[in-house]
Amino acid sequence: MSAAYDDVVVQIAEYAAHPERIESELALRTAHLSFLDATACAFLGLADAECRRTAEPLFPTAAPHPSRVLATGYATDPVQAAFSTGTLIRWLDFNDTWLALEWGHPSDNLAAILPLADHLAQRARATGGTPPTVRDVLVAMIQAHEIQGVLALGTALNRHGLDHVAYVRIASTAVATRLLGGSEEDMRRALGHAWVDGGALRTYRHTPNVTWRKSWAAGDAASRAVRLAYLALRGAESPRTPLTAKGWGFQDSLLGGHQVTLPQPLASYVMENVLLKPWFPAExxxxxxxxxxxxxxxxxxxxxxxxxxxxxxxxxxxxxxxxxxxxxxxxxxxxxxxxxxxxxxxxxxxxxxxxxxxxxxxxxxxxxxxxxxxxxxxxxxxxxxxxxxxxxxxxxxxxxxxxxxxxxxxxxxxxIGHPRRRPEAEPLVRDKLRRGLGSALPDERAELVAERLADRDALLDTPADDLLDLLVVP
Known part of the structure; x- marks a missing residue:
């Protein structure tokens, strides 16, 4: 008989499998704000030539129903699109933040969610199915925020020289597998692979080795998550105790025996309390x-x-x-x-x-x-x-x-981006979005897109591919 899966793997998969349990209006409202903020970051990042070079797909693709890359004219497969989207969102260190024992930027997970939603919506139209909507995107964001953020409450990867993007890979893997139609068992297998990938070193975030890798590391993690989700759906077998295996698991190999836990139930706490950077780009x-x-x-x-x-x-x-x-x-x-x-x-x-x-x-x-x-x-x-x-x-x-x-x-x-100062932040996020859109789109179109995105009630039922129609640049 095969060993049971690690408890943390089981809990994450069970949570990700039930998006219908996300009922918090505050979380949904904040997810919309986080989405606007991340979109602004992507458009603003394009001003940097190094960002454009890094985000450009390596090879042309003929993938059916290709994923469009936010803020660009690129269309590619979902794995590459996750890397490119994550690079754009993260480039300026300007997207949302979560501070706990571990730090991180939960909207990095949008890099996996948005390209998949676009691809799946196009595929659904072609096959007579129902395309995922913006509401589905926001609910997936809430789940990914929660997984990454609650893991960060219990375990500081940075204390062991590891980068927080490992938690992006874990959160994005769970949610990407679910978006692709995977079962809980598929999610458990995908998560097993995500944990045994280990963690990137924080070397590139600290003197004397700081490089632009800190701006594409999260895109790299999201891209890996999408690939692992597809592999799991193809039946790839997975380690069942990637965390707790004696001597060889994540905990013993990388954390000196520290036990990884989810210190509170997974719900919508992280999105409700996430920190925004609406005003200026600074760590x-x-x-x-x-x-x-x-x-x-x-x-x-x-x-x-x-x-x-x-x-x-x-x-x-x-x-x-x-x-x-x-x-x-x-x-x-x-x-x-x-x-x-x-x-x-x-x-x-x-x-x-x-x-x-x-x-x-x-x-x-x-x-x-x-x-x-x-x-x-x-x-x-x-x-x-x-x-x-x-x-x-x-x-x-x-x-x-x-x-x-x-x-x-x-x-x-x-x-100012703290939940206790949220009323001050909201108009600044909208200004940031207009500034970002205006950097790449004609003024009239930028204002039209900003108005469409700001109308949350009308936006929620918009198919994901229609959303991307608004956000690509010829």
Whole structure:
């Protein structure tokens, strides 16, 4: 008799198999907002030539009912389309975020969901079936957010040098298999393969090895998930204890024996509480520091050369991820540097994609300010970061001038994309969407598409391929 599947595999498959259980109106409303936000990110990412080169399909394809790639004119197979879509969404580090023991960006999973939904809708039309709708896309997003986010509540991959995109692969595999019509058994087999894939190293997110891979790693994970879903549907046999196998399983091989768990039941908690980045592109642990710097920028004015020191109080995760001194190699390095982001915000009173370019970084004032910054962990901020009742992402700044005067502490505990500041975020997401669409579409069409996407009630029953008709660029 074959061994039983790992309990975590069973729980994820059972949850993914029942999309009808998703009943939270708040989760559905937030999923729509997250979708608009991710769409904006994809369009904005196209402005970067390296992003376009990375996202372009490697080879032409003649696949029937090809998946269209969001924000482009590419049409390819669902596996390649997942990679390309994920690369576009993630490129600017501007999509939604989840912070727990592990960090991540749950809308990365849209990279697997959207191309599959487009492909399946076209196939359904050709065969007389019922195409999946935008509601189906949003429900799949809720499920993928939940799987990735609840895993992150219980296990910190980063503590073992592994990247969070392993959880993207797990979540996307479960949901992709279900979208393709797979049974719970198919999902369990697909998940077995997803876990034994192990995890990518975080090397490419940390000095001195930061590269653009951090912007396509999630697309790579989503693409792998789609491939594994197809393999499972073809009957590929799978390990049943990929996590718990003694000596050779994920837990013993990669986590030093730490047990992977789902610390709370899978429902819709993560989508309801996900963090958005509606205002400016910056690694999330530094969002409130940048906002505090915006508030202090008028006090700096033309006194930049008089600044003696800039103190930053932050939380442990920020110290570990984005506290960087010394040279920064490229834009991917700069948008993960707390000091760089704060310096730009103080100098310009804003922070946009172009501020991470080589041209912007040559401003000698940026490194001069970075050299005057002192970053320290505030234990209270670290506690509040992990408190499920608070989920703060706190930072505080104080600027002291050479004459001994200072600005006083500017503290912000809750970023603007937090659920407690959601009303402030919603109009910013819509502005971000218009800006993204306007970067690739004629003004009249961009406004029309923005209006169509913003009307959630009308959008929900739209077939997925009709949605992609709106979002491709000739």
């Amino acid at each position: 999330y642990h530094g969002q409130t520091a940048v906002e505090a710097a915006f508030r202090l920028a008028p006090a700096v004015g033309d006194r930049v050369t008089e600044i003696d020191r800039i103190e930053i109080r932050t939380h442990e995760a920020a110290v570990r991820i984005i506290d960087k001194t010394g040279p920064l190699a490229n834009p991917a390095d700069r948008d993960h540097c707390l000091q760089y982001m704060v310096a730009i915000a103080l100098l310009h009173g804003r922070l946009d994609e172009e501020h991470y370019t080589d041209e912007a970084a040559t401003d000698p004032r940026v490194d001069a300010l970075r050299e005057r910054m002192i970053v320290t962990e505030d234990p209270e901020y670290s506690r509040a970061y992990l408190d499920p009742a608070e989920r703060a992402v706190a930072n505080a700044l104080r600027i002291t001038f050479s004459d001994g005067t200072d600005t006083g502490w500017q503290e912000i505990r809750i970023p």
